[in-house]
Structure formats: structure tokens, C-alpha cells
Amino acid sequence: MRALRLGGQGVVYLLFAVALGYLSDSPAYTYFPADRAQIKLSFSYGARPSDCRRLSAEEIAKQPPNMRKAESCSRRRQPIFVELSLDGEVLHRAWHEPTGVSGDGPARLYRRFETSPGSHTLVVAMRDSGRAEGFNHRREALIELKPRQNFVIDFRAEAGGFVFR
Amino acid sequence: MRLLQRALRTGFSSLEAALDVPFGAAWNPLHNLGALGFFYYWIVAVSGIYLYVGFDTGVTRVYGSIEYMTHAQWYLGGVMRSLHRYASDAMVVMMLLHVVREFAMDRLSGPRWFTWLTGVPLLWLVYASGISGYWLVWDELAQYVALATTEWLDWLPIFGEPIARNFLAPTSLDDRFFTLLIFLHIAVPLILLFVLWVHLQRVARPKINPPRGLAIGTLLMMLALSLYKPAMSHAPADLASVPGILRLDWFYLGFYTLFDLWSFGTAWTVAALATAALMVLPWIVRRRHSLAHVNLDHCNGCERCVADCPYNAIAMVERSDGAPFDREAKVDPDLCVGCGICVGACPTSIAFRSRPELPTGIDLHEPALGQLRDWMRSACAALPRRPRVLVIGCSMGAEAQTLSAPDVAVMSLPCVGMLPPSFIDYALSRDLAEGVLLTGCKSEACHHRFGIRWTEDRLAGRRDPYLRSRVPRQRLRTFWAGRGGERRLGRAIADFAAALSALEPPPRAPRREIAAREPEAR
Numbered sequence: 001m002r003a004l005r006l007g008g009q010g011v012v013y014l015l016f017a018v019a020l021g022y023l024s025d026s027p028a029y030t031y032f033p034a035d036r037a038q039i040k041l042s043f044s045y046g047a048r049p050s051d052c053r054r055l056s057a058e059e060i061a062k063q064p065p066n067m068r069k070a071e072s073c074s075r076r077r078q079p080i081f082v083e084l085s086l087d088g089e090v091l092h093r094a095w096h097e098p099t100g101v102s103g104d105g106p107a108r109l110y111r112r113f114e115t116s117p118g119s120h121t122l123v124v125a126m127r128d129s130g131r132a133e134g135f136n137h138r139r140e141a142l143i144e145l146k147p148r149q150n151f152v153i154d155f156r157a158e159a160g161g162f163v164f165r
Numbered sequence: 166m167r168l169l170q171r172a173l174r175t176g177f178s179s180l181e182a183a184l185d186v187p188f189g190a191a192w193n194p195l196h197n198l199g200a201l202g203f204f205y206y207w208i209v210a211v212s213g214i215y216l217y218v219g220f221d222t223g224v225t226r227v228y229g230s231i232e233y234m235t236h237a238q239w240y241l242g243g244v245m246r247s248l249h250r251y252a253s254d255a256m257v258v259m260m261l262l263h264v265v266r267e268f269a270m271d272r273l274s275g276p277r278w279f280t281w282l283t284g285v286p287l288l289w290l291v292y293a294s295g296i297s298g299y300w301l302v303w304d305e306l307a308q309y310v311a312l313a314t315t316e317w318l319d320w321l322p323i324f325g326e327p328i329a330r331n332f333l334a335p336t337s338l339d340d341r342f343f344t345l346l347i348f349l350h351i352a353v354p355l356i357l358l359f360v361l362w363v364h365l366q367r368v369a370r371p372k373i374n375p376p377r378g379l380a381i382g383t384l385l386m387m388l389a390l391s392l393y394k395p396a397m398s399h400a401p402a403d404l405a406s407v408p409g410i411l412r413l414d415w416f417y418l419g420f421y422t423l424f425d426l427w428s429f430g431t432a433w434t435v436a437a438l439a440t441a442a443l444m445v446l447p448w449i450v451r452r453r454h455s456l457a458h459v460n461l462d463h464c465n466g467c468e469r470c471v472a473d474c475p476y477n478a479i480a481m482v483e484r485s486d487g488a489p490f491d492r493e494a495k496v497d498p499d500l501c502v503g504c505g506i507c508v509g510a511c512p513t514s515i516a517f518r519s520r521p522e523l524p525t526g527i528d529l530h531e532p533a534l535g536q537l538r539d540w541m542r543s544a545c546a547a548l549p550r551r552p553r554v555l556v557i558g559c560s561m562g563a564e565a566q567t568l569s570a571p572d573v574a575v576m577s578l579p580c581v582g583m584l585p586p587s588f589i590d591y592a593l594s595r596d597l598a599e600g601v602l603l604t605g606c607k608s609e610a611c612h613h614r615f616g617i618r619w620t621e622d623r624l625a626g627r628r629d630p631y632l633r634s635r636v637p638r639q640r641l642r643t644f645w646a647g648r649g650g651e652r653r654l655g656r657a658i659a660d661f662a663a664a665l666s667a668l669e670p671p672p673r674a675p676r677r678e679i680a681a682r683e684p685e686a687r
Contacts, residue, residue, distance in 0.1 A: 029412075032408060099322075
């Protein structure tokens with residue numbers, strides 16, 4: 001009887017172990033297909049406010065000596081307009097508002113696009129000033145994507161514009 | 166909701182009955198879910214300390230350090246890693262089963278709201294602990310978990326810059342990242358332990374350790390699994406590529422696959438609504454129940470009700486009525502669930518009193534002790550056939566009422582622990598029945614946790630108030646059937662009736678003699 005009970009316990013432990021062992025890494029989950037590639041467009045960028053004006057010498061002189069600025073701007077930053085196209089097809093085209101209650105934070109963008117591996121003509125452009133048309137920053141490139149490659153488009157003003165990684 | 170609870174309770178009762186066969190009631194894993202969860206926590210903690218010693222937080226060395234422990238040191242580091250993973254997974258299983266079972270058994274409403282409510286953040290903390298652990302391996306799975314988690318978190322408008330940008334490209338990460346991560350992976354489980362402590366604050370005598378045999382069995386099972394199928398890493402993380410096919414740990418990461426089906430906003434909404442629903446559940450399934458109240462005229466401050474209350478709802482306070490006792494019992498209505506176990510514990514709860522209202526030191530408003538005696542008398546008096554069996558059950562166990570018959574009277578209490586042993590003596594010595602059968606929840610699965618244990622201890626003379634030695638034990642049986650065990654209970658009653666038929670008629674004590682021996686409260 002004791003042997004039967006121990007055997008029964010063994011069966012329960014075995015079933016639990018099988019469930020644990022199996023579900024801890026199975027079934028396999030395909031997150032990203034092997035025959036696709038990814039383009040990630042992401043940046044966090046604060047455009048300059050649009051209504052800046054140069055201060056006169058008198059106005060600058062009135063400021064505390066350690067806090068003198070040559071320009072006076074509102075707090076709110078410019079929204080930015082971003083357009084990304086691949087082989088002539090527009091993947092992303094949108095305005096991005098600055099973050100923060102007063103709109104003084106950077107505009108944020110984080111988008112993923114799935115595409116096929118191989119050669120592609122990529123164009124990314126941004127408008128970060130008050131202009132109605134055209135772009136302040138633009139970069140075009142012929143890129144070669146490998147399967148499952150993660151191609152990153154970042155924007156770094158200090159690096160002169162769009163950065164491909 | 167009640168129907169769902171009922172269906173789940175029946176399911177659990179069947180499963181528990183099946184597991185009782187090999188394990189017995191005391192070792193039944195379903196009776197030890199919380200304790201097993203704690204046990205797995207300690208396995209995770211001990212194995213985690215070992216892994217921490219060998220873990221290198223350098224961004225380029227972290228993967229190698231884990232691979233070294235997994236392969237070169239498979240006999241110790243590898244086993245520890247596997248134990249760490251499998252015990253974490255088992256902890257999730259125990260936790261989820263524990264939640265569902267406590268809901269099924271209706272152990273969430275009334276004063277139990279506190280324990281239920283403090284259990285809800287534990288769900289999040291367990292998942293946060295486990296998921297942060299998967300980042301530390303820094304393989305393709307870790308990369309996926311890092312990206313999915315941060316992208317999900319970024320949906321909340323609380324971060325100045327998307328935190329997923331930390332994983333844009335291979336150069337985005339530095340060594341400090343894993344230092345921060347290991348800190349989180351240690352801090353969150355410590356917070357979890359603290360919340361567990363809070364979770365148990367209103368639980369009297371919490372069972373935090375499983376029986377030794379069950380602990381050894383499950384540990385051996387974990388060790389065997391760790392040796393047979395060691396936990397392995399994926400290929401090293403590479404932020405320049407996208408993880409493809411992943412061997413997910415479905416216990417922790419199953420929810421993440423929903424990100425493919427839903428937007429992050431929907432996933433947050435579902436998670437928030439599920440959490441909120443769990444939090445308000447105690448008030449949705451709320452039941453009205455009677456409260457215990459102290460009759461100072463009959464309370465001698467013996468403290469037995471305090472010792473037996475499973476909810477810490479009774480405290481001893483300074484005497485307020487000038488009676489010659491140091492202290493008196495006081496019931497906290499916010500903690501009392503009306504189980505009546507205190508009534509069964511009170512030495513003044515004696516069925517033999519001649520007064521109709523049957524005063525006692527502590528009683529429920531509904532059903533009061535006097536009502537119980539009246540029910541017992543009237544139910545037994547209506548039995549036309551002998552041998553008469555008086556079945557005393559509880560409202561949470563087997564539905565004994567369905568088994569009433571011309572020779573079976575059934576009385577239901579809030580908990581079988583409410584029954585003062587003198588009632589059994591009374592039923593047999595006053596010729597109300599030829600036998601008394603006590604039933605209720607399953608053994609080791611008492612709804613009020615200690616009703617069965619205290620009852621068995623009182624019958625066996627291990628706990629006050631004792632069942633008097635003159636009560637013929639062959640006329641008394643216990644059968645802890647549990648919900649869904651009505652058929653087995655019916656068979657037990659029939660067996661008992663057959664056994665009673667074979668017995669000589671019991672000697673009846675003269676009524677006056679018994680009355681003369683009635684103990685007094687003071």
C-alpha cells in the first residue's frame with residue numbers, strides 16, 4: 001500500500017515536472033520571421049522654439065550678469081514633422097508635439113517597420129522650424145538589409161542630423 | 166459569480182480527493198499551495214545567491230559568466246540555474262492556483278479582504294521578479310524581454326525619453342545597466358517578501374512551510390528536472406538584429422505574446438482592469454454573516470476562544486463588569502467572520518443546561534447555541550426509523566442536507582468547529598439519536614482553517630473542551646467529505662447506520678443525574 005502511494009506521488013511529481021519542463025521553454029514562439037528585416041525610427045529631439053527674437057543691448061544689460069542670454073524665446077518648443085519613405089513608399093509621415101505640460105520637453109518618436117531584406121532606397125526627413133514646406137534635415141541612402149537585421153534611424157543634432165546604425 | 170465559485174469549488178474538491186489517495190490530506194499539494202509557494206521562494210533565493218556570486222555585470226561578460234556556470238560548472242552552477250528557473254515557474258503555478266482556490270473557497274470576503282487585497286500586488290511583484298531575471302542572461306530572449314517590456318512601459322506617459330531607446334543599438338548599453346538590473350532583481354524579491362509578511366498579518370498561525378515529506382518530494386523532483394533538462398540560454402543578445410524564434414518561458418512571458426495581437430494600450434487596459442477586478446472582488450462576493458458576541462455573565466476569561474479563533478478576532482481586555490476575573494473576551498467585529506469556532510471552544514457552551522435560551526460565554530446571533538439545541542431536538546424527534554443518525558455538518562463542506570432520510574437528521578453549522586463536544590454527549594445520552602456523524606470540509610482544507618483540527622483535538626481529548634469519556638466512541642464518527650463528496654458521505658452514513666444496528670442499545674443516563682452534574686460557568 002505504501003509502495004502504491006509512493007508510486008502515485010511519483011506520478012504526480014512526474015506530471016508536474018513534465019509541465020514545468022515543457023512550458024518553461026516550449027512551444028517555440030516566432031517573434032520575428034527569419035526572412036524579414038526591421039527598420040526602427042526613433043529619436044528624442046527638442047526643436048528650438050519658433051518665436052525667438054534677438055535682445056537689444058539694453059535688454060541684455062538688464063539681465064543678471066550670470067544669467068545673460070542673447071535671445072528671448074517662449075517655453076514651448078516647435079513640433080516636428082517627420083517623414084520616412086522606403087523605395088518611394090511612405091512608411092511614416094506625422095507631426096510630433098513636444099512633451100511636457102508646457103511643451104518644453106523633446107518630441108519623442110519610436111516606431112518599428114517590418115520590411116524585406118535586400119536593397120532599399122531610404123529617405124528620412126524632418127522639419128523642425130516654423131517653415132510651412134520642405135525639410136530642415138534630410139538624408140537619403142541606399143541600404144542593404146540582411147534577414148532579421150535591425151536598422152536604426154536616430155537623430156542627433158550634435159552629429160549633424162540623422163544617424164543610421 | 167456564485168455559480169463560478171461553486172463550479173470551481175467542485176472541481177477543486179474532486180482534484181483534492183484524487184490527490185488525497187497518494188499524498189493523504191496533510192501532504193496534499195492543493196492543501197499546501199501557499200506553503201509550497203513560500204518553499205519555492207526559498208529555493209529561488211538560495212540558488213539566486215549562488216548565481217549572484219558567479220554573475221559578471223560587464224555588458225560583454227555577462228552572457229559568458231552564465232554560460233560558464235551552465236556548461237563548465239553544470240554539476241553545481243548549472244543545477245542552481247535550473248533550480249532557480251524551475252522553482253520560479255513553480256512559484257507562479259502555486260500562486261495562481263492559490264488565488265483561484267481561495268476565490269473558489271470564498272476565502273476573500275469579510276475580514277479576509279485584507280489578505281486578498283495585499284495578495285494582488287504580490288502577483289505583480291512575482292512577475293516583475295521573474296521577468297527582470299530573464300534580462301540578466303542577456304541572450305536573445307533577454308533582448309526580446311527587454312524590448313517588449315520597455316516598449317510596453319513607454320506607452321505610459323511617465324518617461325521623459327523612451328526607455329526602449331536604451332536598446333537601440335549595440336553601443337547603447339554599458340556595464341552600469343546590468344549593475345542596475347541585478348540591483349532590481351534583488352530588490353524586487355525583497356519587497357515581495359515584505360509584502361508577503363504584510364499579506365499574512367491577519368492570518369492566525371499561517372502555514373508557511375509545507376510538510377517535510379512534501380518539501381523533500383518536490384525538491385527531489387526539481388533536482389531531477391534540473392539534471393534531466395537544464396535551463397539553457399539562447400544565442401547572445403545582438404541589438405543589431407531582431408530576435409527570431411524564441412523558447413519562451415510561458416509561465417512568465419505568455420502575456421507578452423499578446424503584444425502581437427493587441428496594442429500596448431489594450432494590454433495595459435487589460436492588465437489594469439484585471440488588477441482592479443481582483444481588488445474589488447471581496448466586495449462583489451460579500452456575504453452577510455452573524456457576529457460573535459460575548460456574554461459577560463458567563464465569561465470567566467479562560468481565553469480558549471482567543472486561542473481557537475482562526476482570525477485573531479478576539480482579544481482579552483480588562484474586566485469591565487466587576488466580576489472576580491482579571492480579564493474578559495472582546496470580539497473585534499471587523500475581524501469576526503461568524504464561524505462560531507469560539508462558541509465550540511467556550512467551556513460554558515453546554516447542551517445540558519435546563520434553560521431554554523442556553524446561555525454561554527460567547528455566542529453567535531444566528532444561529533445561537535440555544536437554536537442549535539432546538540434544531541437538534543426537533544430534527545431527531547421527527548426521525549421515524551432506527552437507528553437514527555444525527556449528521557452535523559457545515560455550510561462550506563459536503564451538502565449533507567441532501568442526504569436527509571427517515572433515519573438521518575442533518576444539522577448544518579457555519580463551521581463544524583462551532584459544535585461544543587457536549588452536544589454529542591447530549592444527543593446520545595438523551596436518546597435523540599443512536600449515532601452522531603460529524604462532517605464538513607475536506608480534511609486539511611477547512612474553510613475556516615482550524616474547524617476540523619480543533620474538533621478532532623476536542624474529540625480526542627487533546628484540546629479543551631474535551632468530549633467526555635463516557636460518550637461511546639463507536640457511536641461517533643467523523644467523515645471529512647468536502648464539497649462534491651456527497652456520494653461518499655452518503656455511503657459513510659449508510660455504513661455507520663449498519664454498524665449502529667449491530668450495537669447493543671446504549672445505556673441511558675437518568676435525566677436528573679445528568680442535570681445534577683451540569684458544570685456551571687462560575
